[in-house]
Amino acid sequence: MSLIDERQDFSDIADVFLLHASMQSPAFLDGRLCALLALRDVTAEAWLDEVCTGLGVEQPRDEAAAARLLAWRKQTLEALSASDMNYAPLLPDELFSLGEQAQGLKEWTQGFMEVVEAYADEELKKRWSATLAEAIEDLGGLVQMETDIDDSAENENDLFALTEHARMAAMMLYTEQHPGKPQVENVDAPVH
Template sequence: MCGLITDFSMSLINERLDFSTVADLFLLHGSMQSPAFLDGRLCAALALHDISVESWLQEVCLTLGVEQPRDEQAAERFLAWRRQTLDALAAVELDFEPLWPDELFTLGERAQGLKEWALGFLEVVSDAGDTPRDAWSSALREALTDLEEVAAMDTDIDDSPENENDLFALAEHARMAAMLLYTEQHPGMPQVEKADDPTHH
């Protein structure tokens, strides 16, 4: 597996991976799973204690039930997923966007993706134990409590403007919880200097 870890080509560095792209990559590996749960785990792991490229590839392969990515390009895309998430969490623009189903999916499918993401995120937070929690702000604790409600929500919803507005609000709560966890675990981040550095990928 380690032999598949190479420098990213410029096309992969500049490519924005979204939910459908990663879901298609999962399908190429014979998995019908949604990437949302694993993305939630990735976001929490990067926020709490980072996750090395080797460990990330191992977790992806374990999730997909394969020994290693099918080829070098697949491995690079999985690593680009990690780098894209880390860069977005640390970015001064605060434009972090989790891998959730977009407007091409039904509202129920989007709600299910959000729920799965929250479950993955909270799983890693729970595994971290009580030690990190001692330094967390009341705002972060409240955000994680809200996220627990997202993880328990009913996703059998109709496509209606009211439900869409509600889902958008819940998604924003989840997005802010991830950014809040990252910033509290990384004092002084985001850093404008790093964000403006053209050599930082």
């Protein structure tokens, strides 16, 4: 199985970042990637440029690193456009503390909102559904989220709910910008 066929997770991409001497979390760039795919249809080449700029390098270190970074883009695009609505932000998992997971969600949201603010003009926002507009507005509040939290069941439940909100907002943005992708059933449609 090649790297292109494997599912990329947070640790895989963080390892690629480390190879490039970057300690930054992939979450910020994943938020940017999601919003770019929704609003700009970022190409593979443009994505590599975006990541390299974020890492402070001219190009990926080697073909394997480039393949992982491109697989990340492909995986995200496939998840956003799939009919099973299984997109999930690339965030630290349960191997990380809740504080680290919260920091990852905050960084993801910062990246996502940065792109939305840069590319979603007032004309585009007027065409958004009220649900999407509200979801995006609510996401803006996550940028201010407190991340110095202890590992408790309550905090874990809250973080799960906030992550789910970010996930749904991302999918709504993508589906509204790409009608018909994914082919989501319209539950309000009359049955013939």
